[in-house]
Amino acid sequence: MRHILILGAGTAGTVIANRLSRRLRSQLRAGRVNITIVDPDPVHLYQPGLLFIPFGESFRERITKDRRPTLDRDVRYVASAITAMDPDSDTVTLADGTRLSYDLCIVATGARLVPEETEGMTGPGWRESVHEFYSLEGAERLGYALDCFVGGRVVVNVVEMPIKCPVAPLEFAFLADAYFTNCGIRDKVEIVYATPLDGAFTKPVAAKSLGHLLEEKGILLETEFNTGRIETRAAGAPADELDGRAGALVSWDERRIPFDLLVTVPVHKGAAFIATAAGLGDAMDFVMVNPRTLQSQRKPNIFALGDAANCPTSKAGSVAHFQAEVLEENVVRMLEGRALDAGFDGHANCFIETGHRKALLIDFNYDTEPLPGMFPYAWGPVPLLKESRLNHLGKLAFRHAYWNRLLPGRDFPGIDAKMKRSGKRMLQTQD
Amino acid sequence: MTTLAAVPRNAEGFLERVEDWDRDIAREIAREAGIPELSDRHWLVVNYMRDTYIATGSAPTIRTLGKESGVQVKELYALFPKGPAKLAAKIGGIPKPKGCI
Ligand SMILES: Cc1cc2nc3c(=O)[nH]c(=O)nc-3n(C[C@H](O)[C@H](O)[C@H](O)COP(=O)(O)OP(=O)(O)OC[C@H]3O[C@@H](n4cnc5c(N)ncnc54)[C@H](O)[C@@H]3O)c2cc1C
Numbered sequence: 001m002r003h004i005l006i007l008g009a010g011t012a013g014t015v016i017a018n019r020l021s022r023r024l025r026s027q028l029r030a031g032r033v034n035i036t037i038v039d040p041d042p043v044h045l046y047q048p049g050l051l052f053i054p055f056g057e058s059f060r061e062r063i064t065k066d067r068r069p070t071l072d073r074d075v076r077y078v079a080s081a082i083t084a085m086d087p088d089s090d091t092v093t094l095a096d097g098t099r100l101s102y103d104l105c106i107v108a109t110g111a112r113l114v115p116e117e118t119e120g121m122t123g124p125g126w127r128e129s130v131h132e133f134y135s136l137e138g139a140e141r142l143g144y145a146l147d148c149f150v151g152g153r154v155v156v157n158v159v160e161m162p163i164k165c166p167v168a169p170l171e172f173a174f175l176a177d178a179y180f181t182n183c184g185i186r187d188k189v190e191i192v193y194a195t196p197l198d199g200a201f202t203k204p205v206a207a208k209s210l211g212h213l214l215e216e217k218g219i220l221l222e223t224e225f226n227t228g229r230i231e232t233r234a235a236g237a238p239a240d241e242l243d244g245r246a247g248a249l250v251s252w253d254e255r256r257i258p259f260d261l262l263v264t265v266p267v268h269k270g271a272a273f274i275a276t277a278a279g280l281g282d283a284m285d286f287v288m289v290n291p292r293t294l295q296s297q298r299k300p301n302i303f304a305l306g307d308a309a310n311c312p313t314s315k316a317g318s319v320a321h322f323q324a325e326v327l328e329e330n331v332v333r334m335l336e337g338r339a340l341d342a343g344f345d346g347h348a349n350c351f352i353e354t355g356h357r358k359a360l361l362i363d364f365n366y367d368t369e370p371l372p373g374m375f376p377y378a379w380g381p382v383p384l385l386k387e388s389r390l391n392h393l394g395k396l397a398f399r400h401a402y403w404n405r406l407l408p409g410r411d412f413p414g415i416d417a418k419m420k421r422s423g424k425r426m427l428q429t430q431d
Numbered sequence: 432m433t434t435l436a437a438v439p440r441n442a443e444g445f446l447e448r449v450e451d452w453d454r455d456i457a458r459e460i461a462r463e464a465g466i467p468e469l470s471d472r473h474w475l476v477v478n479y480m481r482d483t484y485i486a487t488g489s490a491p492t493i494r495t496l497g498k499e500s501g502v503q504v505k506e507l508y509a510l511f512p513k514g515p516a517k518l519a520a521k522i523g524g525i526p527k528p529k530g531c532i
Contacts, residue, residue: 160493196514204442224513226493228505252508283495 002033002335005102007082007092008271009039011047011407012306012320013108014070018409019328021072028074033335036100037071038092040081044070045136046402047164048317048395051171051353053139054146055179060136063399070407082109085277087299092273104334106327107287107296107304109271111164111315117267118159118227125232129246130262133172134164145261146179151188152260155249158195159227160267161202162284164307164315167362169193169265170200170210171353176263177217178355194222194249194257206362213354213387228252230262268315270308286310291366292342294327301334303327313346313366321406322347347419351395359391365419435459445521449485452524460522466511469522473510476500480516481523490520490528 004020006013017037027033049063071077078100084093091101113134115121121130131142156173163169173193180186193200193214199207200214200221214221232247242248245258269275270285279298282288287304288297291311296302304310305327306320313319326344333340346366351359405411438451444460446452457477461469469477479500483491493516497504507515516528 198514198517226508226514228508252505253512283492283498 001031002103003101004033004035004104004106004331005092005100006035006037006106006108007085008107008109008306008308009037009044009067009071009077010108010110010306011317012110012308012324013037013039013106014044014407015321015324015409016106016108016305016327016331017075018072018407019324020331021074022409023328023332025074034076035074036076036078038078038080038082038094038100039067040079040095042067042079044407046399047134048402049399050133050136050139051168051175053136054133054142054172055175056143056147060140064136065403070403072408082271082273085273085280087277087280087296087302090301103301104331105302106331107271107274107302107308108306108320109274109308111162111268111270111286111307112272113266114269115264115266117269118264119229120232121230121264121266123230123232125230125247125262129232129260130230130264132264132266134168134265142263146176149189149261151185153190153192153245153258154261154263155192155194155257155259157193157225157227157249157262157264158197159264160196162286162315163265163268165317165350166202166314167210167350167352169195169263170214172263173219174213174217174355175353177219190220191218192220192222192257192259194225194227196224196226198223203364206364209360209386210352217355222255222257225249225255225257226252227264228254230264268307274308282310284310290342291346292326292344293330293340294323294344295330295340303330311344311346314348314350316348316350317402317406318350319346319348324409325411343418345418351391351398353392353395354387357392358387358389359395360387361391361394363419368419435463443521443527445527446524449525452481456524457522460524464518464521466522470510472502472506473522476502476507476510476515476519477523480519481525484520484523484525490516490525492516492528 006017017035021035024033043064044067046063049058052058068077080094082092083095091099093099127141131145133139133142156169158169173191176191180189200210201207227249229250233242243258246260248256248258250256270281274281274285280287287309289304289309294303294305305323307315323344330340349363351361353359433453435456439447458469480490496507511518520528
């Protein structure tokens with residue numbers, strides 16, 4: 001009997017579990033292989049839906065589901081947290097002390113938010129004037145704060161890269177602009193976007209398009225802003241320093257941005273047990289893997305995918321989905337003693353909500369940055385890097401596709417793990 | 432002595448080839464970025480960055496720099512305003528750190 005153990009049943013863990021279960025069906029039923037997946041949370045959260053919660057455009061029940069039915073029948077689900085991993089003895093320890101051993105382990109424990117890493121973030125203003133929307137609780141609390149907001153300065157901030165879905169904070173800023181416009185108070189609200197990057201996005205061509213959109217919408221962009229600490233009034237900072245506002249974001253080089261409402265994206269790290277499994281993770285506790293095969297650099301029978309892996313591409317559900325195709329193949333090859341497939345090219349694509357029921361789409365990989373043009377979908381081309389209503393509908397339709405196609409591990413017609421160059425206008429980065 | 436003008440750089444001003452670097456080039460890039468003189472503390476960071484890159488193939492993050500280079504994060508920002516990891520990498524002649532995706 002070969003034991004395949006999957007750590008974490010979020011997007012990545014669920015997709016790979018279901019794909020492997022289908023691929024290895026006969027061996028599973030014959031008792032030659034088993035697949036176990038471990039996750040303490042009995043509820044699966046559709047994270048892209050979090051973006052809409054603060055604006056009252058979605059709600060808890062719409063973006064959560066019981067975990068068990070999202071997993072194939074032949075996959076054993078253990079509702080517990082992993083507290084330690086020992087790559088030398090091929091075992092993991094659960095919260096109740098139980099040890100599970102494996103022949104092949106797939107780490108899919110995602111990224112966790114670590115707001116405590118930033119001085120002052122979880123101080124007295126936390127969830128009062130300082131908010132985040134990357135957790136369900138945070139998104140809901142931010143929703144209440146927006147309901148009560150009558151005007152002032154809203155600062156949207158990314159503390160440090162990498163973060164999940166690097167466009168989500170930008171989308172939040174765009175949606176906030178539309179929200180305050182619809183409320184009739186846009187003229188009383190100043191929106192500032194403060195990022196550690198030197199532009200609106202990491203990749204130059206997209207940064208340009210997105211920068212223009214910020215300008216059009218009157219959102220102020222503060223680049224190369226490296227958050228050092230957050231001061232909130234309750235914390236005893238003198239009111240004059242804060243211009244009478246609720247708090248201030250202060251950079252390491254002492255630039256200050258006072259705010260009435262802060263929407264921050266806290267530091268992300270991998271799961272805590274990765275930090276204590278020597279040699280497994282990098283400085284941020286993301287598993288060090290070969291970016292093309294997803295095999296751990298620490299030990300050959302360990303793989304990682306999704307946000308937990310340190311691949312130099314975006315941390316996004318779409319990436320987890322593309323990686324799963326390559327990883328499914330590699331697990332089978334490893335079980336059969338064959339050489340691994342180095343097929344993952346870093347492919348990522350995402351819709352970017354721009355407010356007023358429009359969105360744009362970007363598509364890129366390790367070697368090609370997001371480019372304008374058309375995306376060759378099976379049901380017709382979709383414009384890239386350009387706002388359109390169709391893209392917005394695509395983003396909304398994605399929730400259905402997520403539960404019904406992506407999680408069960410089915411392929412999407414026309415969307416391949418490998419990025420397509422057709423339809424894209426190839427530009428020089430300098431353009 | 433090599434001069435900065437003679438070595439290929441990318442659009443953002445990073446050297447194309449790690450081997451083109453020397454200490455004079457480093458000083459020139461620093462001046463261009465508004466650091467007139469590189470102090471011992473600057474060199475500590477630049478050398479650490481460069482050594483790590485050459486040994487591991489990737490540049491350390493701010494976090495690792497703060498923990499292991501012997502220079503605290505706060506001082507890093509004082510030495511290299513507006514993003515120490517990026518600027519120290521540029522001065523050290525290595526590619527822009529990948530942490531930015
Ligand atoms: C606001 C927001 C908007 C987003 N929008 C998009 C989008 O539009 N498009 C897109 O493609 N992506 C988007 N994403 C990103 C996407 O949700 C993630 O990249 C994706 O969920 C990654 O999947 P994962 O399985 O690696 O991690 P997750 O889905 O986060 O799953 C990790 C799982 O591991 C479990 N776990 C953690 N620690 C342990 C432990 N110690 N033991 C056991 N289990 C553990 C957790 O309970 C969780 O279930 C968005 C994310 C956010 C926050």
